[in-house]
Every structure is written in C-alpha cells, then in structure tokens.
Amino acid sequence: MSREGDLIRRELKKHVIPRLEELGFSGKGLYFQRKREVLDLLDFQYWKYGGEFLLEFASCELGDLKTSWGEIVPENKITVAHISPLKRARLQQQGPTRGKNFGGFAFEGFADDQERYESLARQVAMLLPQVDLWLRIREVGSHVHVLGAA
Numbered sequence: 001m002s003r004e005g006d007l008i009r010r011e012l013k014k015h016v017i018p019r020l021e022e023l024g025f026s027g028k029g030l031y032f033q034r035k036r037e038v039l040d041l042l043d044f045q046y047w048k049y050g051g052e053f054l055l056e057f058a059s060c061e062l063g064d065l066k067t068s069w070g071e072i073v074p075e076n077k078i079t080v081a082h083i084s085p086l087k088r089a090r091l092q093q094q095g096p097t098r099g100k101n102f103g104g105f106a107f108e109g110f111a112d113d114q115e116r117y118e119s120l121a122r123q124v125a126m127l128l129p130q131v132d133l134w135l136r137i138r139e140v141g142s143h144v145h146v147l148g149a150a
Contacts (some may be wrong), residue, residue, distance in 0.1 A: 002050045007114070008107045011121035012044070019125045023132050031066040031079045038062060040135045043080040051108025052099035055124070057131055058083040082109055086148035089134050092126055103145070 004128055025042060034040040042057040058080050065073045065082055076148040080088060092103045099106035105124060110116045130141030138148055 002111075004110055005046065005050055007110070007112070007117045008053065010121065011117040012124070015118070015121040015125045016128070017123050019073075023128060033076070033078070035062065036136075038077065040125035041078060041080045041083065042131065046105075047066060047099065047101045047104060049101070050102050052104035052106050054086055054093075054099075054102065054132065056080045058088040058090070059135055062096055067139060086147075087139075088147045090145045090147065091124070091131055091143055092145050 018141060020027075020032055023034065024036075025034045025040070027033055027042075030044045034042075038059045039059040039062050040059050042055055042058065044053055045056055046053045060078060060083055062075065062138065064075055066076050067073060067082060068104075084138055089105075093105045097103075097106060099108075105120055107117060110120075127141070127143050130139075130144050133139040133141060134144050134146075
C-alpha cells in the first residue's frame, strides 16, 4: 500500500483501535468483533486505489454462520462481508471533506503531514459512539449510512 496508506493506518491504530477496544471489540488488522447477545462486526474498508477508507458494520446471531451459498463460517471468522448488504451500515465522512470515490474518510493528498492523519484518526475515534448506537438500537447518527435504507 502507499505511504499515505501506511501513515493513516498507523494513526488509526493509535487512536481508533483503543476506542474500539473500550467499546468491547477485539480483532486485528481490518476485522473486529464484539460479543453481546449478538455478534457485532466491524470492518475497515479502503478504496482500492487508495486515499479513502470507511468503517462498515453489522450484527448477526452468535455461533457459526451458514451463508446463503451453503458455506459454514466459524463464529471467530465471520466478517461484515458475510452479512447481507441490506443489513449493514457504514460510518462515512460528511460535508466537503467527504471522499469523492465512495464517501469515505479521505486522506488523499495528505503527503507527509502527520497532523492531518492524526486529526482524521481522532475524528473517526470520536464518531465511534454512532457505530455503537446503531449496533445496539439502530439509531442512525449523522455519519451513519444504512445500506438497506431506501
């Protein structure tokens, strides 16, 4: 991945991952889970050409998951990708800084400006309560986009 990708991942690891852990999530890399009465899932997704990312999240029943195509996925391997898009939501950027490719948090053009990466990561960390509320009670916050909504 690009230097910009490396820099934003470092700041996300420093500022967002600890907040996810405080909310009860565990995981590594791009995939996180939290067990409650259901299994909450959260994935980081990066634009394939770089410069943007978003968080996508969903819930499913505890236990192994049988996919619509018949595959049995062990509970500890379930990711958002295994859940119907109609049952997912995304944490996305809003306003003029919204990424132009898939509505994500844009870091394209930050070059080596460490303060910009840190500021973006801190912003995402502060928005995580919106993810928690959607997963718990389906409350749609200002930065939450529900994929199955009309």
